[in-house]
Amino acid sequence: MRKGVMRPGHIQLRVLDMKEALGHYRDLLGLIEVETDAEGRVYLKGWTEVDKFSVVLREADEPGMDFVGYKVLNNDVLDQLQKDLVEFGCNVEEIPAGELTGCGRRVRFDSPTGHMFEIYAEKEQTGKWGVSNVNPDAWPRGLTGMKATRFDHCLLYGDDIDGTLKLFCDVLGFDLAEQVLDENGDRVAQFLTASMKAHDVAFIKHPEKGKFHHASFFLDTWEDVLRAADLISMEDVSLDIGPTRHGLTHGKTIYFFDPSGNRTEVFCGGDYHYPDHEPVTWTTDQLGKAIFYHDRVLNERFLTALT
Amino acid sequence: MSTQTVETDIKVHRIQVVNRNQEYLCRDDKSLLVGMELQNTQAIEVGCRGGGCGMCKIRILDGEFEKKRMSRAHVSEAEEGEGFALACRILPRGDMVIESDHFEPAQ
Numbered sequence: 001m002r003k004g005v006m007r008p009g010h011i012q013l014r015v016l017d018m019k020e021a022l023g024h025y026r027d028l029l030g031l032i033e034v035e036t037d038a039e040g041r042v043y044l045k046g047w048t049e050v051d052k053f054s055v056v057l058r059e060a061d062e063p064g065m066d067f068v069g070y071k072v073l074n075n076d077v078l079d080q081l082q083k084d085l086v087e088f089g090c091n092v093e094e095i096p097a098g099e100l101t102g103c104g105r106r107v108r109f110d111s112p113t114g115h116m117f118e119i120y121a122e123k124e125q126t127g128k129w130g131v132s133n134v135n136p137d138a139w140p141r142g143l144t145g146m147k148a149t150r151f152d153h154c155l156l157y158g159d160d161i162d163g164t165l166k167l168f169c170d171v172l173g174f175d176l177a178e179q180v181l182d183e184n185g186d187r188v189a190q191f192l193t194a195s196m197k198a199h200d201v202a203f204i205k206h207p208e209k210g211k212f213h214h215a216s217f218f219l220d221t222w223e224d225v226l227r228a229a230d231l232i233s234m235e236d237v238s239l240d241i242g243p244t245r246h247g248l249t250h251g252k253t254i255y256f257f258d259p260s261g262n263r264t265e266v267f268c269g270g271d272y273h274y275p276d277h278e279p280v281t282w283t284t285d286q287l288g289k290a291i292f293y294h295d296r297v298l299n300e301r302f303l304t305a306l307t
Numbered sequence: 308m309s310t311q312t313v314e315t316d317i318k319v320h321r322i323q324v325v326n327r328n329q330e331y332l333c334r335d336d337k338s339l340l341v342g343m344e345l346q347n348t349q350a351i352e353v354g355c356r357g358g359g360c361g362m363c364k365i366r367i368l369d370g371e372f373e374k375k376r377m378s379r380a381h382v383s384e385a386e387e388g389e390g391f392a393l394a395c396r397i398l399p400r401g402d403m404v405i406e407s408d409h410f411e412p413a414q
Binding site for chain 2: 016017061062063064206207208238240257258259260261262263301304305306307
């Protein structure tokens with residue numbers, strides 16, 4: 001049952017070199033650089049995103065994800081969910097408004113898979129970049145690279161995915177849209193949604209806690225994905241796999257790495273989910289097709305290269 | 308001495324991967340990992356190529372090189388002192404002798 005979580009709102013990633021990272025996220029992906037805060041973190045967004053920022057980059061000596069945040073409907077929802085998270089047993093920390101420039105009070109909590117998440121109700125709304133909210137044109141001139149439209153979701157690897165499923169579904173009101181079950185009927189992958197999208201966050205079972213697999217950005221068309229692939233070759237960017245299609249969610253996709261080894265996806269399409277839909281199930285004997293629908297074979301790197 | 312000039316200002320160096328009993332020539336403007344891939348050689352596991360995932364962890368036994376920042380999650384300061392490194396963050400500055408396959412996947 002929905003509990004007032006609207007959408008993925010921001011993700012903070014650690015990078016080894018900020019200048020190189022901006023070459024990836026701003027110049028190649030085509031995100032809009034918004035500002036640099038007093039700590040040196042750089043804020044970016046996709047051009048269609050109404051809120052001020054969705055990606056925060058922090059320079060550090062270990063790449064990976066600091067946290068991913070979800071926006072909730074209002075402060076009443078935030079207060080209620082904060083209580084529910086404490087009751088569930090999460091370690092909950094309140095981050096004051098303004099710690100991320102332009103973002104209101106955040107409630108940060110840990111999870112059984114070892115990842116840090118946040119919810120918040122308020123963020124400065126600067127509007128879509130380069131288009132008006134009144135009689136808007138189709139798209140703005142001046143976009144660069146892949147012209148990524150928005151931060152869409154992330155995929156995380158961790159051990160207790162059952163515990164994190166319970167947290168996201170029972171406390172935060174996400175639905176299980178798609179899953180992979182092994183021969184014993186145990187879930188080894190789960191795709192969760194707070195919306196109509198096939199996934200707003202996904203988890204794959206893995207022995208280590210707190211690992212980051214990829215951050216994903218939405219493109220409108222398959223032609224845009226192919227053009228992204230061209231740019232990846234033109235710039236000699238580290239490619240993982242693609243362009244291809246997933247069986248899971250049926251998204252059309254390409255995976256590549258930022259200069260610090262954090263994986264990025266750009267994709268288009270994908271299935272939709274309503275709250276009354278039963279989860280879509282793939283079985284591990286068809287895992288190759290589930291992950292890479294065309295190759296039907298997993299590459300080891302997709303399972304092993306994590307930050 | 309195997310060091311050669313291939314293009315203006317680009318030299319190649321011979322990289323010996325002792326545990327795999329292989330060697331390849333690596334340009335000095337590419338990392339040990341990407342230089343290996345350009346030669347269609349498979350002597351080091353390829354992951355993110357950006358110093359993050361640890362799959363290309365090697366131990367450097369001999370040779371001159373330049374080093375870029377790499378994830379502390381995979382190479383601690385103590386290990387770095389013992390010659391451990393990620394091949395994607397090492398640029399050769401002379402012939403090198405290395406040992407690959409030092410990545411330990413999670414069990």
